[in-house]
Amino acid sequence: MDIIKNFGVNPVLLGAQIVNFLIIFFILKKFLYKPILELLRKRQTTIKEGLKQAEEAKVRLEKVIVEEKNILRQAQIQAKKIIEDTKQESIEITKNMTNDAKKLTEKMLGEAKNQIIRESMETEKRLALKVSKLAVSFLEKSLKNFFSGSQQEEVLKNVLKKIKKTA
């Protein structure tokens, strides 16, 4: 007991130190460790969730890239097909148009030829009529000096007959 006294052990002081430490212990536990540990756990959860989401996003991105490639490939195939079809169609349309144009040209040429023939026949008729008129007037004028009136009529009748025959 003397040893303990020499070291200054005092039950009151010992109790005070124990109480003091227990108070500090509870304050530390409640206001320091608890909030900090909760915060650390929360942060860890947030980081884990973030990493998980990033991983999911990465997988989704990879899927989207693959889908994009497929869509592009399909689009290219479709575009090629469309171009091919269009080419084919245009060739057919050109062919049809050429045929139509040929037919139209032929028709127009035929009509033009017929018109030319018709017009030339009319012209010939008009020309013949004028020539016969001229010939009659010329004969009338020239026969006036050499034949009587009845003779003139007869000659004219014969000439007209001959002209009509030749026309």
Add this chain to the structure above:
Amino acid sequence: MISFAPETILSLGFFPITNTILDILLVDLIIIGGIVYVYKNIALIPNNLFQNAIESIIEMFYGLTESIAQNVAAKIFPYFMSFFLFILLTNWSSLIPGVGTIGFREHDEFIPLFRGATSDLNLTLGLALVSAVATHTLSIKTIGIKEYLSRYFSFNPLNLFIGLLEIISEITKVISLSFRLFGNIFAGEVVIITVSSIFAFIFPLPFLLLEIVVGMVQALVFSMLTMVFMAILTTSHNQSH
């Protein structure tokens, strides 16, 4: 001459206010101030260095506890961390300029106003008793009273003898914990006082640096031993085999 017993500055009835009590109040103020600062400024994304430092220390010590105590780490950690912080700050408080040097004379003897509290056996013994009581309480709570008692009492004479040795070892644990801390810090104070009395400038610096290290090592030794004792006593016989 430095005495083992703390010097009484004044008495409040039967309660003596010693210089180590004043020192412990100073340490309490520092701890509570730190807690208030952290509690007020705590944020999910830390915005000050102090929170960063506290978080790193707590995370590191929690990891250490988990590596040793595994599933009872959450229960042991508050004791381990509190012992470490409290002892560390108390040990280092004796290195604050003025502690141990500012005081008054009484009967031709110098009485310092503040004295490192861990150089008072009342504190170290108190801490060791808290450590022991907490260890056994935690053990009963974790493994149950039956298994707890089976450590010390058995119908088998050999196991009963081992149990008796265990009881003695529990008592020696308290003595060794308290006297180790007290002895180291008290010796450090004696060294610093002696060296300072030889030449007060620059000469004591290496010893002060040594005391910083000793203070940290002793805090770590006390808290680590407490943690290990707790981890051992919270493990059932079946698990330990």
